[in-house]
Amino acid sequence: MKKTMKTLLFATATILLVSCGGSSEEAATTNELSGSIKIDGSSTVYPITEAIAEEFRAVEPKVKVTIGVSGTGGGFKKFGRGETDISDASRPIKDKEAKICAENNITYVGLTVAYDGLAVLVNPENTWVDYFTVEELNTIWNPSAQNTIMYWDQVREGWPHEELHLFGPGTASGTYDYFSEAICGKKVGTRGDYTASEDDHVLVQGIAGDKNGLGFFGLAYYEENKDKLRLVGVDNGNGAIAPTMETVGNGTYAPLSRPIFIYVNSNAKTRTEVSTFVSFYLDNAAELVKDVGYIPLPSTEYDAEKEKFNNFLNN
Amino acid sequence: MTRGQINRLKDQAFAYFGIFCTLIGLVILAFFIGNIFYDGMTRIDWDFLTNLPSRKAEKAGILTAWAGSIWIVIFTFLIVVPLGVAAGIYLEEYGKKSKIAELLEVNISNLAGVPSVIYGLLGLEIFGRLFGMGNSILAGSATLALLVLPIVIVATREALKAVPPSIRAASFGLGATKWQTIWYQVLPASFGGILTGVILAISRAVGETAPLIVIGALAYVPFTPSSPMDEFTVLPIQIFNWISRPQHEFSINAAAAIIVLLLITFVMNGIAVYFRNKWQKKINW
Numbered sequence: 001m002k003k004t005m006k007t008l009l010f011a012t013a014t015i016l017l018v019s020c021g022g023s024s025e026e027a028a029t030t031n032e033l034s035g036s037i038k039i040d041g042s043s044t045v046y047p048i049t050e051a052i053a054e055e056f057r058a059v060e061p062k063v064k065v066t067i068g069v070s071g072t073g074g075g076f077k078k079f080g081r082g083e084t085d086i087s088d089a090s091r092p093i094k095d096k097e098a099k100i101c102a103e104n105n106i107t108y109v110g111l112t113v114a115y116d117g118l119a120v121l122v123n124p125e126n127t128w129v130d131y132f133t134v135e136e137l138n139t140i141w142n143p144s145a146q147n148t149i150m151y152w153d154q155v156r157e158g159w160p161h162e163e164l165h166l167f168g169p170g171t172a173s174g175t176y177d178y179f180s181e182a183i184c185g186k187k188v189g190t191r192g193d194y195t196a197s198e199d200d201h202v203l204v205q206g207i208a209g210d211k212n213g214l215g216f217f218g219l220a221y222y223e224e225n226k227d228k229l230r231l232v233g234v235d236n237g238n239g240a241i242a243p244t245m246e247t248v249g250n251g252t253y254a255p256l257s258r259p260i261f262i263y264v265n266s267n268a269k270t271r272t273e274v275s276t277f278v279s280f281y282l283d284n285a286a287e288l289v290k291d292v293g294y295i296p297l298p299s300t301e302y303d304a305e306k307e308k309f310n311n312f313l314n315n
Numbered sequence: 316m317t318r319g320q321i322n323r324l325k326d327q328a329f330a331y332f333g334i335f336c337t338l339i340g341l342v343i344l345a346f347f348i349g350n351i352f353y354d355g356m357t358r359i360d361w362d363f364l365t366n367l368p369s370r371k372a373e374k375a376g377i378l379t380a381w382a383g384s385i386w387i388v389i390f391t392f393l394i395v396v397p398l399g400v401a402a403g404i405y406l407e408e409y410g411k412k413s414k415i416a417e418l419l420e421v422n423i424s425n426l427a428g429v430p431s432v433i434y435g436l437l438g439l440e441i442f443g444r445l446f447g448m449g450n451s452i453l454a455g456s457a458t459l460a461l462l463v464l465p466i467v468i469v470a471t472r473e474a475l476k477a478v479p480p481s482i483r484a485a486s487f488g489l490g491a492t493k494w495q496t497i498w499y500q501v502l503p504a505s506f507g508g509i510l511t512g513v514i515l516a517i518s519r520a521v522g523e524t525a526p527l528i529v530i531g532a533l534a535y536v537p538f539t540p541s542s543p544m545d546e547f548t549v550l551p552i553q554i555f556n557w558i559s560r561p562q563h564e565f566s567i568n569a570a571a572a573i574i575v576l577l578l579i580t581f582v583m584n585g586i587a588v589y590f591r592n593k594w595q596k597k598i599n600w
Contacts, residue, residue: 040531040533043534043556043559046534046535046556047370047560049535050368050370050534050535051370053535053537054367054368054369054370054537057367057537064537064538065535065537066533066535066536066537066546067533067534067535068450068531068532068533068534069528069533069534069556070528070531078531083449199558199559200559200561201558201566218561220561221561223561224561224562224563225561288370291370291371292370293561293562
């Protein structure tokens with residue numbers, strides 16, 4: 001038994017040594033900033049923060065930035081306990097969460113970093129839908145439509161008497177929360193008899209394979225599947241507007257465009273690495289946000305966010 | 316047709332049915348693995364294994380993820396083996412007939428059925444917050460060790476049961492104490508079975524995502540861990556993260572990472588099977 005144990009131990013030690021080899025390679029560069037920045041929160045915001053962290057590493061290699069994906073709510077829980085420095089959020093902080101921060105003497109600032117648009121999509125073979133009004137979307141999705149609005153001609157006269165097949169994200173996602181609030185109103189939810197999936201690829205497949213399909217999800221998924229789906233504009237009283245870089249960025253694609261945020265703990269005031277990171281975030285967001293499929297704010301708004309952050313630091 | 320012919324026909328029919336059932340599982344598995352290899356094989360190269368996570372799919376690598384996975388596996392192993400084997404020995408050899416042992420037994424079977432995310436919550440509160448381990452490798456390993464503990468305990472007990480009573484009797488007959496009998500006779504003889512249980516347990520632990528996400532394992536970690544108290548990410552989290560990206564290139568990355576994860580599991584199982592076979596050859600009663 002002894003010999004076997006020795007071999008096992010040796011194998012263990014070798015693997016350990018090999019697996020920690022990568023950490024020292026950046027040590028040669030001389031830079032003033034070091035320390036670590038802990039970020040957690042929304043998986044919607046994650047790709048942006050990841051992109052920023054990746055670029056930041058080229059500038060300040062000694063600062064260790066780590067990012068988790070506990071979700072907006074889970075992120076704020078940790079943020080409220082002071083366990084993280086920055087929280088990614090796909091919605092503004094709730095009163096309940098703000099109260100917890102206050103109880104733990106945590107002050108913070110919320111900064112808008114990008115926009116995300118929710119796209120409403122149908123199958124390319126669908127020839128009848130030209131646009132939806134917000135009321136029509138409400139007719140389709142509100143909870144009382146369950147088991148009653150089952151055919152397209154119940155939504156608008158002139159549309160065919162064909163079954164309506166609905167696809168959307170599951171109730172646990174921030175995207176669902178946003179859509180149901182924007183279309184059906186606060187705390188109402190939507191009808192339950194639709195095909196729900198947390199995996200947006202499933203929704204894409206569902207709509208792409210069903211002539212009578214209708215669904216919604218983040219604009220970035222449409223951008224990747226343009227050939228399989230048809231984007232439908234939404235009329236909020238000012239004519240039908242399709243979500244594009246422009247209409248989402250300037251807010252005319254209402255009500256289905258939403259801002260996304262980061263929340264910064266006030267310990268950024270004393271910790272230069274955190275404040276430098278956040279400034280870097282706002283300086284480079286315009287470029288990097290586009291890279292990962294989201295829509296940047298107009299540059300004036302980034303300037304405004306930067307000013308807001310600087311004021312926060314100096315108070 | 317005579318009765319005998321009918322019976323033979325039934326016999327044959329059942330054999331084909333058995334083959335069919337076996338093949339269903341294998342064909343589906345082959346299909347999945349083939350699919351994954353088709354998608355991901357071309358993506359695996361040295362850069363993929365040694366690069367840090369990146370927003371650009373073609374630049375992104377899994378260095379921190381596989382390093383994290385290996386750290387997690389090693390520490391889970393170190394925690395679960397002594398605990399699980401000792402508990403198994405107690406239940407099988409010492410506490411066999413007591414009321415407490417019966418109660419424990421029921422509880423262990425129940426624990427094996429608890430959803431893994433619940434263990435995550437337990438780990439977050441106890442290891443992460445109460446013991447102050449935070450979202451470190453140690454907290455993750457301890458959580459996973461709890462999760463797979465029942466597997467090791469049950470396997471240990473079964474392996475001990477399989478040791479023939481004559482071996483024990485002979486040992487006692489030569490004047491050995493209970494402890495000497497267990498340490499020098501029973502344990503070496505059951506080593507193979509115990510190791511099989513440990514392999515199963517570790518293979519399960521290496522694929523777990525949910526409990527680690529709950530205790531706060533991260534998605535983006537640009538450095539490999541250098542101590543058990545470091546923050547970490549693991550391959551399943553990286554895979555999950557890539558799968559949920561809209562860009563097709565990331566799902567190719569995910570497929571490639573799945574291949575690496577399969578390889579790690581395969582190699583670990585291989586090592587364990589090797590030791591088990593080597594060990595079993597040594598037993599000559």
